[in-house]
Amino acid sequence: MTASVPAGGRIDKRVASAAEAVAGVPDGATVLVGGFGEVGVAATLIDALVEQGPTDLTVVANNAGAGDRGVAALLRAGRVRRIICSYPRSRGSTWFERRYAEGSVELEVVPQGTLSERIRAAGAGVPAFYTRTGVGTELAAGKEARTIGGREYLLEFALPGDIALIRARRGDSWGNLAYHATARNYAPTMAAAAGLTIAEVAEPVGEPGALDPELIVTPGIYVDRLLHVPPATGSAR
Amino acid sequence: MTERTGAPSGLRPWALDQVAVHVARDLPPGSYVNIGIGLPTLVPGQIPAGRDVVLHSENGMLGLGPPPAPGVADPDLIDAGKNPATLVAGGSYFSHAEAFVMIRGGHLDIAVLGAFQVSQDGDLANWSMPGEKLPAVGGAMDLAAGARRVVVLTRHVARNGTPKLVARCSYPLTARQAVSRVYTDLATMDVAGGRFVVVESAPGLDPGYLRQVTGGAVDWAAAGPPPGGAPDDAAGQRR
Numbered sequence: 001m002t003a004s005v006p007a008g009g010r011i012d013k014r015v016a017s018a019a020e021a022v023a024g025v026p027d028g029a030t031v032l033v034g035g036f037g038e039v040g041v042a043a044t045l046i047d048a049l050v051e052q053g054p055t056d057l058t059v060v061a062n063n064a065g066a067g068d069r070g071v072a073a074l075l076r077a078g079r080v081r082r083i084i085c086s087y088p089r090s091r092g093s094t095w096f097e098r099r100y101a102e103g104s105v106e107l108e109v110v111p112q113g114t115l116s117e118r119i120r121a122a123g124a125g126v127p128a129f130y131t132r133t134g135v136g137t138e139l140a141a142g143k144e145a146r147t148i149g150g151r152e153y154l155l156e157f158a159l160p161g162d163i164a165l166i167r168a169r170r171g172d173s174w175g176n177l178a179y180h181a182t183a184r185n186y187a188p189t190m191a192a193a194a195g196l197t198i199a200e201v202a203e204p205v206g207e208p209g210a211l212d213p214e215l216i217v218t219p220g221i222y223v224d225r226l227l228h229v230p231p232a233t234g235s236a237r
Numbered sequence: 238m239t240e241r242t243g244a245p246s247g248l249r250p251w252a253l254d255q256v257a258v259h260v261a262r263d264l265p266p267g268s269y270v271n272i273g274i275g276l277p278t279l280v281p282g283q284i285p286a287g288r289d290v291v292l293h294s295e296n297g298m299l300g301l302g303p304p305p306a307p308g309v310a311d312p313d314l315i316d317a318g319k320n321p322a323t324l325v326a327g328g329s330y331f332s333h334a335e336a337f338v339m340i341r342g343g344h345l346d347i348a349v350l351g352a353f354q355v356s357q358d359g360d361l362a363n364w365s366m367p368g369e370k371l372p373a374v375g376g377a378m379d380l381a382a383g384a385r386r387v388v389v390l391t392r393h394v395a396r397n398g399t400p401k402l403v404a405r406c407s408y409p410l411t412a413r414q415a416v417s418r419v420y421t422d423l424a425t426m427d428v429a430g431g432r433f434v435v436v437e438s439a440p441g442l443d444p445g446y447l448r449q450v451t452g453g454a455v456d457w458a459a460a461g462p463p464p465g466g467a468p469d470d471a472a473g474q475r476r
Binding site: 135 | 294295296297298311312313314315319322324330331332333334336337340341360371372373374375376377378379382383409410411412413
């Protein structure tokens, strides 16, 4: 999988369709899905991924989807083999609960800050880190423990993705992104942690210079493809 | 808490809103505080007007404000309980990872959490019931391990009548030796020296009854004498 190659020497990461945006995602891929609850979920990209058809996916997300869109759409279509998340149980998480009950989806529950830090570590080239979180709990089972400075810590491993699907408010053709309110959540972290990062952007994607460089949150180096998806059709809520 | 065999006839447990007042009273001006889901969500409404306590929401904001008025909610703005939210002037947005840097890095002054059980050693169980089919941990372990001070707001006794303040937690742990203070409808207690040390008690509470409904060791005397004969102070007996 490679990012779209700039044509004519100029960088332009914009794609014209959702199908083009998610082209090339293989079976068995690990997909990082941005969003906290339904806020910040790239629902249009996920719909396109369902349409495109890869299966046996590992999904990494804060939640396990609710309603019929977002992660729930992948679960409904039977494309998910494994979910790594922090809080799968929520209002309307019926597709996850059904797939989990029938045994078709494995679940790995991760403390929320550890989940974020494992993704951050992957993007930062840090293979593992020690954390206090989870010490003395059943989620410490099987994890290497180490005492540093008189306190006990657990070793947690980086969690990279093959693909990241994120949503932003504004972007430019170089892939620079800015967000709105709490819809930012996992997006900047996941953007850096995946081999191929695909963003849907609520406002029309501008030319380089369209965004104030002081206010860019995700630099374009982390982003490979951008699709303009207006809010009415874009977010899961 | 409806049946309380042997409860002193004059006992008047605090309403949960009053317990939230007790928590809010102890949040220092200028402190950065995370409010957990469940009963702790009663606390923000009780913070005295004019006192700047900055609320942290782990999905990525400092300066969580009150719920929005109907019809003006920003669909991109929610709190960690996934409810519509607002941001106060001076507030900020950041990534989820940064929100947990604040927690894990020891920058958060206080976390106010709910609990299934708290042990006399400060162990906290608040994420999973035994035999739960679908585990879900959320940010509970990160907050309990990372916040500089962890306090718990809970009913003193579970709905089925069993103590929630115990000698040892029987439910899966969230963190060991994490809780500094417990606020209940019967008492405010510091967790210190392997005991629940009473610092304030509800009107009409006596030490014998408190020991009866508490599973762990209770230190009633350490902070002051037992109440006298006039337990009608609505604010309780603060010692």
